[in-house]
Amino acid sequence: MVAIRSALWKSLRSYQVYGANTNVGKTIISTALCKSLQRKFPDQRIWYLKPVSTGPLEEADDCHVRKFVRGIQADCLFQFDEPVSPHIAARQSSGNVPSDLELVQSIYSKMSQYAAESTPGWALVETAGGVHSPGPSGIPQADLYRPLRLSTILVGDSNLGGISSSISAFESLHVRGYDVDLVVLFVNEKYKNHEYLVEYFSPKNVTVLPIPAPPEWQPNETSDRQCMADYYDSLSESASMDQALDFLTASHDRRIHDLNSMASRANRVIWYPFSQHQSISPSTITTIDSAYGDYFQTLDPAAKEDPHRPLLNTTFDGSASWWTQGLGHGNPELSLAASYAAGRYGHVMFAGTVHEPALTLAESLLDNLRNSRLTRVFYSDNGSTGIEVAVKMALRAAAVRNGWDASVKEVEVMGLRGSYHGDTIGSMDCSEPSVYNEKVGWYRGRGYWFDYPTVKMVNGTWTVEVPEALQYELGPGSQYASVSEVFNLSRRQLESSAQRYRAYIQKIIHKLVTDDKRRFGALIMEPVVLGAGGMIVIDPLFQKLLVDVVRESRDIFEAGGMGNSQQVVASEWTGLPVIFDEVFTGLYRLGRFSSASFIGVEPDISVHAKLLTGGVVPLCATLASKSIFEAFVSPDKSDALLHGHSYTAHAIGCTVARTSISSMIDMERNGSWDDFKASWQDSHGPEIWSVWSKEFIAQLSTDPCVAGAVGLGSVLAITLKDSAGSGYTSTVSQDLQARLAQTSGRDWNIHSRVLGNVIYLMSSLTCAKEDVRAIEKFVASCLQR
Structure with a gap:
């Protein structure tokens, strides 16, 4: 696995020492801390670790520590001879140059050895240079070491300009999710940086420790060494250093206490979504300390009994945090984008105003969706409300064109059985009765929902x-040699099933509208995959023909109203406005920017959320065609789309979304997914691929417990056989879910969600191929058990 645990043990108080700049005294302060720890805790072990060192061996920082702190274990993992930045030294080295993963794994492995010692202790991990000094590969240290998320001591800069560099270093660490427990710097009476920083950080509850500066360098080596030894002895006995160690001790203990108590506290005060609280207890609540990449860092309850056991497990975020996470947790680019927008705008209201992030995001969405119909973008705050906006748009457009009075006769929607469009009252009414809405008193279920053929291996x-x-009516179904053949709609429209689908849809529409006199104002669908409905892959041919038939049935749908004698141009909606709910399926979740492209349909309204901001903040965009927009244009203010939220088009969300979309487009252009695509190549249809291997999907599909399996983009869905056929309320997948959550024999596990008899997993778009393959093996082994 590529994933690295956060480094936290009860028996080992560990701190990473960062510097605000080069030559600020990190090694001197690390040595002073080691000396002080040794004096204050004589019965505990003290370790010093330098991951990367450059320059002559005799001048190495670990040698300096050993020189002045007797009995300490001081280690260096990778030493380069040239006294230059690690990325330059690594290029010039003829020896072993570690990858980022190897370096971070080596640190964790070494600290694991420290923590396994029978005697508890302390470990200081000293970085090289400043916070953003590059590691051997060139990646800044703040990003390189982030997976470990060690508690941090920042060595401030006491020199001229050091106030700025110290604050900047702190903010760089803070925005990346580090906890800076202590800022230490030398007293410099000329510049008095320490006085300013104490006052600056005090309101932020950050402790600043000013310490005496070391003595001037002595040309005589013996004298110089004695002066430094006296300095360290004096500093280790100082009251200020003693207080700092007490503070670090309390900070470490408080972090562990808070982690251990969070589940119990949450069980008392939190009302969880989609959860029956009768089955919830502190033991069923997962405590998340942090997240990075595709993984949570979760509390291991068993570590309470074993102080030498790591407190945090690495847990694969198998639901991509309810489908929102696409570029990895803790992504520094998205974090910086959010911080920039917060600093530039905060939140500014959007009615009658414009700001750059909202405008450029709208332009980007319109350009990259490649839908010739869409011309306008309306912002809201999440997928459910974005759907309500879309339905408002469609129903008004239908009423205006047909001259309907909605107060006289109810207007309904057409959709798909098992669909789900959100939990707000209006969006619930767009779905058929189900466990999600049947006990909601105001739910009415205003529509008709087609049954349909499905796709699985x-x-x-x-x-x-x-x-x-x-x-x-539709025949018994059919089989195909590859998933590409299933999505080869130009060829499949020549099959007899296409004629059967079309005739079936036409018959239903005729009965509903002509015979039953029901009035419909929109067709709403999740293209390709029904998410909450059970990760069901719908036959794309059926969805395409459903849209085609609806658009061809203008006379039927308009017969109940006054109609419109004007000729409708090709880009305008006909029959019914078509809404595509791409909240889950869009923006590369299924491997393409728009899931509408799988079925070759341009909707009149398209709704996007989830991956829009890469899992950082909520935001939704509802895009509409010109003909939909014009239904609201009038001299009368009451004809406008009177819908909005306080945080409509909030600048933070728009800025993050713009960054997220740009990153995903760059990944596609740069071939970031080519290794995944290679195994799915097929000449019999369009490019359909998944991060989950074709061989793995086939293996799952032959398991005696599995009714079918599907892999599309980053989505894996496994349908388990259930003789009871109880759908969403089925418990058949809970055993597999529990097995995936176990950690026996491994240093990682999988957090997953189930939808009745369906268990699904989802990776980010940045997940390492090695990780996906390891997860596949684990899933297969759990199924076999």
Whole structure:
């Protein structure tokens, strides 16, 4: 696994020492801390670790520490001879140059050895240069060491200009999720940086420790060494250093106490979403200390009984944090984008105003969705409200064109059985009765929902399955050699199933509208995959033909109203406005910028959230065509789309979204997913690929417990056989979910969510191939058990 645990043990109080700049005294302060710790805690072990050192061996920092602190274990992991920045020294070295992963793993491995000692102790990990000084690969240290998320001591700069560099270093660490427990710097009476920094950091609850500066360098080596020894002896016995060590001790203990108590405290005060609290207890609540990449760092309850055991597990975020996480937790680019926008704007209201992030994001979405119909972007705060905006748009457009009075006769929507469009009252009414809404008093279920054929791999073969109730009209289904063949719609439209689908849809529409006199104002669908409905892959041919038939049925849908004698141009909606809910399926979740492209349809309204901001902040964009927009244009203010939120188009979300989209587009252009795509290459249809290997999907599909499996983009869905057929309320997948959460024999586990008899996993778009393959092996082994 590429994932690295955060480094936290009860038996080992560990701190990473960062410097605000080069030559600020990190090694001197580290040595002083080691000397003080040795005096204050004579029965404990003290370790010093220098991950990367450059320059002559005799001048190495670990040698300096050993010289002045007897009995200490001081280690250096990678030494380069040239006294230059590590990235330059590494390039000039003929020896072993570690990768970023190897370096961080080496640090964690060494600290694990320290923590395993029978005697508790302390460990100081000293970085090289400043916070953003590059490591051997060139990546800044603040990003390189972030997976470890060690508690931090920042050595401030006491020289001219040091106030600025110290504050900047602190903020760089802070925005990346480091906890800076202590700032230490030398007293410099000329510049008095320490006085300013004490006052500056005090309101931020950051402790600043000014200490005496070391003695001037002596040309006589013996005299110089004695002066430094006296300095360290004096400093180790000072009251200020003693107080600093007490503070560090308390900070470490408080962190562990808070982690251990969080589940119990949460159980008393939190009302959890999608949860039956009768089955919730502190033991079922996962405590997350931090997250990085595709992983949570979660508390290991068993570590309470063993102080030498790591307190934090590495847990694969198997739901991509409810489908929002796309570029990795703790992504520094997204964090910096959010910080920049917060600093530049905070939040500014959006009615009748414009700011750069909202404007450029709208332009980017319109350009990259490549939908010739869409011309306008409306912002809201999450997917559910974005759907309500879309429905408002569609129903008004239909009413205006057809001359309907909505107060006289109810207007409904058409959709798909098992669909889910959010939890707000309006979005719930767009879905059929289900466990999500049946006990909500105001729910009405205003619509008709088509049943449909589905796609999955069954026993090694890609299969289009037709529900038993529809087989008389649609046929028994069919099998295909590859998933690309399933999505080759230009060829499949020539099959007999296409004619059957079309006739079935036409018959239903005719009965609903002509015979039953029901009035419809929109067709709303999740393209390709129904998310909360059970990660169901719908036959893309059925979805395409459903849209085609609806658009061809203008006369039927408009017969109940006054109609519109004007000729409709090609880009305008006909029949019904078509809404695509891409909240989950869009923005590369299925491997493409827009999931509409899988079925070759341009919707009139398109809704995007989730991956829009890469899992950092909520934001939703509802895009509409010109003909939808013009239904609201009038001299009368009451005809406007009177919908909005206090945080509409908030600058932080728009800035992060712009950065997120740009990053994903760059990944596609740069071939970041080519290794994944290679194993899915097929000449019989369009490019369909997944991070989950084709061989793994086939293996799952032949398991005796599995009814079918699907992999698209970063999504893996496994449907387990359930003789009870109880759908969302099924408990058949809970055993597999529990097995994935176990850590026996490994230093990582998987946090997953289930949808009845369906268990799904989702990676980010930046997940390492090695990690995905390791997860595949683990899932397969859990199924076999």
